[in-house]
Structure formats: C-alpha cells, structure tokens
Amino acid sequence: MLVSLKELMKAASEGGYAVGAFNVSNLESLMAIMEAAEETGHGVILNYAEVHAPFLSMEQAAVIMLDAARNASVPVCVHLDHGSSMEACIRAIRLGFTSVMLDASAEDYETNVRATDQIVRLAHSVGVTVEAELGHIFSSNMGLAESPEEAETLDSYESADDVYTDPATAKDFVERTEVDVLAIAFGTTHGIYTKKPVLDLDRITKIRQAIDIPFVMHGGSGLSKEEFQTAIQNGIRKINYYTYMTLAGGKAVKEAMDQKGADENVFFHDIPMIAVRAMKENVKQAIRVFSMEV
Numbered sequence: 001m002l003v004s005l006k007e008l009m010k011a012a013s014e015g016g017y018a019v020g021a022f023n024v025s026n027l028e029s030l031m032a033i034m035e036a037a038e039e040t041g042h043g044v045i046l047n048y049a050e051v052h053a054p055f056l057s058m059e060q061a062a063v064i065m066l067d068a069a070r071n072a073s074v075p076v077c078v079h080l081d082h083g084s085s086m087e088a089c090i091r092a093i094r095l096g097f098t099s100v101m102l103d104a105s106a107e108d109y110e111t112n113v114r115a116t117d118q119i120v121r122l123a124h125s126v127g128v129t130v131e132a133e134l135g136h137i138f139s140s141n142m143g144l145a146e147s148p149e150e151a152e153t154l155d156s157y158e159s160a161d162d163v164y165t166d167p168a169t170a171k172d173f174v175e176r177t178e179v180d181v182l183a184i185a186f187g188t189t190h191g192i193y194t195k196k197p198v199l200d201l202d203r204i205t206k207i208r209q210a211i212d213i214p215f216v217m218h219g220g221s222g223l224s225k226e227e228f229q230t231a232i233q234n235g236i237r238k239i240n241y242y243t244y245m246t247l248a249g250g251k252a253v254k255e256a257m258d259q260k261g262a263d264e265n266v267f268f269h270d271i272p273m274i275a276v277r278a279m280k281e282n283v284k285q286a287i288r289v290f291s292m293e294v
Contacts, residue, residue, distance in 0.1 A: 002069040005077045005099035005129035005238075006180055008043055009214040012237040018217075018228075018290040021045035021079060022283060023242035024065055025052040028272045032249070032279035034068050034076075039280075040287045043075035045099070047240065048092075049082050058088075062095035079131075081240065089119050093128050101183070105133035109169070116177040124178075131216060131238075134173050135165035135185025164200055171210040181214045181238060186231075188219035199227060204234035214238060221245070225289050232292065241286050248282035249275030 008019050022033045024046050037044040046069065048061040062078070069076035079099040080092035089100040102119045104112040116132040123130045165184040174182060184207055187199040204215060214237035220228070221243035228239065256274045260266060288294045 001072060001075055002066065002098060003043070003075040003077055004127065005045065005079060005131070008045065008075060008077050009129075009181055009237050011043075011075075013214055016232070017292050018232045018237050018239045019043060019045055020283070020287050020290050021047045021081070021216075021238050021240045022245060022286075023047040023049055023052065023081065023240075024061055025055050025242075025246070027064060028249070028276050029246065029279060030064055030068055032245070032276045033283055034072060035276070036280045036283035036287060037072065037074050037076070040284055040291075041074060042287050042291055043077075044287070045077045045079050045238065047079050047081040047242070048097075049080075050084055050088060051082070058091060059095065062092075062097065066096050077129075086115065086119060090122070093123060093126060097128070099129040099131065101131035101133070103133050105136065105183075109173075113173060113176050116173075116179055120178055120180075129180045131181045131183060132173070132177065132179045133183035133185075133216075133218070134170055136163040164203055165207060167203075167207045167210040170207050174211045174213060179213075181216055182211075183216035183218050188217060188223070199223075199231075201227070201230050201234055204231060204236060208235035216240065225294070228289050229292060232290065239286075239290055241283075245279050245282050245286070249279040252278030 012019050022044060024030045024033065030046070033044060033046065046065045048058060048065065065078045069078055077099050078097045079101065080089060080097050081101055082103045083089045083092065083101050084103065086102065089102050092100050100119065100123060102115055104115040107115070112134070120130045164186055170182065170184065184204065186201065186203045207215065215235050216238040217231055217236045218240045220239045220241045252274050253271055257266065
C-alpha cells in the first residue's frame with residue numbers, strides 16, 4: 001500500500017525501529033526490494049535519486065515505484081532522495097511521490113533554512129512529507145577513490161563540530177522550517193568505506209534531547225549490526241541503503257559468469273535475475289537489522 005513517509009516514521013518511532021530506504025536505479029533493484037519487503041513483512045521506502053537518471057528517469061521511476069507500492073501488501077513510501085532543487089521536488093510531487101528531500105546542506109545555513117521552509121510549505125499543502133539535511137555527510141565517491149587517502153573523512157576537517165550536526169542548530173532549524181524528518185551528520189559516509197568510520201553515536205542522543213522528530217542516517221552501507229542498532233536506539237528512524245545492495249548484485253553476476261564455460265551460452269535475460277536474487281537477500285538482512293529482529 002502506498003503511504004506517506006510520516007506514517008512510516010510514526011510507526012517506527014512508536015516501535016523503536018528504523019525503516020530501510022533503498023534506492024531504485026532500475027527495474028531489477030525495485031524487484032529485489034519489493035520481494036524482500038513482502039517476504040519479511042516489513043514496510044520500506046523506495047528512494048529515487050537524480051544521480052540515477054542515466055539509468056532511469058524520474059518519470060520512469062515514478063511509474064514503476066508507484067505501481068509496486070500500490071500493489072504491495074506492506075506499507076511503501078515513494079521518496080525523492082537528495083533533491084537538488086525546488087524544481088526537482090515539485091516535479092516529484094506532481095508525479096505522485098509521497099515524500100521529498102530537498103538537500104540544501106551544502107549551502108550556507110540561512111539559505112538551507114529558507115529553501116527548506118519553502119518546500120515544506122508547498123509539500124505540506126498537498127500532504128507530502130519533507131526530509132532535509134543538516135551537517136555534512138562524507139563521501140567516498142561511491143568507492144571510486146583511487147586510494148583510501150583520497151576518501152573524505154573527519155581527518156579532512158579541523159573539528160567534528162565543523163561537519164557533524166550541532167544539537168542547538170538542529171533545534172533552531174526544525175523550529176523555523178517545521179521539516180518532518182532530518183538527516184543528521186555523525187560520521188557516516190556515502191559509498192564504500194575505505195577507512196573505518198569515526199561515528200559519534202552519542203551525538204544522535206544529544207540532538208534527540210533537543211528536538212523530537214525522526215532522524216535519518218545517510219551513508220548506512222558497511223556499518224556493523226551493532227553500530228546500526230545503537231544508532232536506532234538513539235533515535236535513527238530511516239536508514240538509506242544502496243551501495244552494498246548493488247554490490248551484492250554485481251558480485252553474484254560476476255561469480256555466475258566466471259563459472260560459465262567458454263562455449264556455454266549466456267542469455268541476457270538470466271543475468272538480471274541473478275542480481276535480483278542476490279540483492280533481495282542483502283536487503284532482507286538489512287531489513288531484519290533495521291527492524292531490530294536479529
């Protein structure tokens with residue numbers, strides 16, 4: 001069933017768990033996510049990010065994600081992840097997305113406040129949930145850095161306070177924008193971890209003491225079960241997860257092709273299904289961890 005992010009976050013907050021937000025970059029990733037959701041019996045968030053446009057346009061994604069959500073037996077939110085502009089968010093809302101994220105975290109603070117306030121007013125008028133980001137979440141360039149030394153970490157900055165979300169600032173931001181959920185920075189990294197992350201999990205608790213709204217973890221792939229679940233206990237309610245899901249699919253395809261003899265036929269339609277099965281199992285395990293079941 002198609003639901004808003006606010007509905008999923010309310011249930012997660014009451015139940016003390018987090019909901020997985022899995023990126024849809026093609027039909028096969030959608031199949032894997034939805035099969036995992038149905039088999040575990042847990043709701044999910046279907047993320048679409050503009051970075052996936054070379055593989056799947058927002059319009060194409062909307063059609064297949066909304067259809068999957070409406071026909072699911074579990075609650076499903078269709079979410080725009082890291083919306084780059086007001087125009088992108090409006091486009092997603094018009095297509096039927098039930099949640100949008102306007103990511104103005106790279107802008108100065110007051111610009112972030114103004115932009116978020118503007119999209120919140122617009123989205124709330126049509127019942128759409130809004131996520132914003134405050135602080136700086138590291139990036140390893142999706143694992144494409146030439147060496148671990150090139151990956152962005154806390155060592156790249158003078159102080160954690162320069163990049164991690166400040167509780168007092170978060171309180172001011174939420175009060176001024178009335179945003180529904182907030183992505184906070186506490187040491188996670190988008191992409192593949194090339195160095196062990198330095199997580200400030202206590203910071204989540206401090207922010208929660210300042211503001212009582214659901215928090216989002218970006219750059220969740222690669223953390224341990226214990227790190228995930230401590231973050232959830234401290235207030236994380238939505239966890240973005242993509243890198244290790246898609247790696248699982250790629251690894252399975254590579255292994256299957258390596259086992260093929262030189263003279264054996266390879267039918268293309270078989271290849272995506274190998275990836276679907278591997279991604280589904282990876283997502284199922286993530287859902288169980290986020291749901292505090294294992």
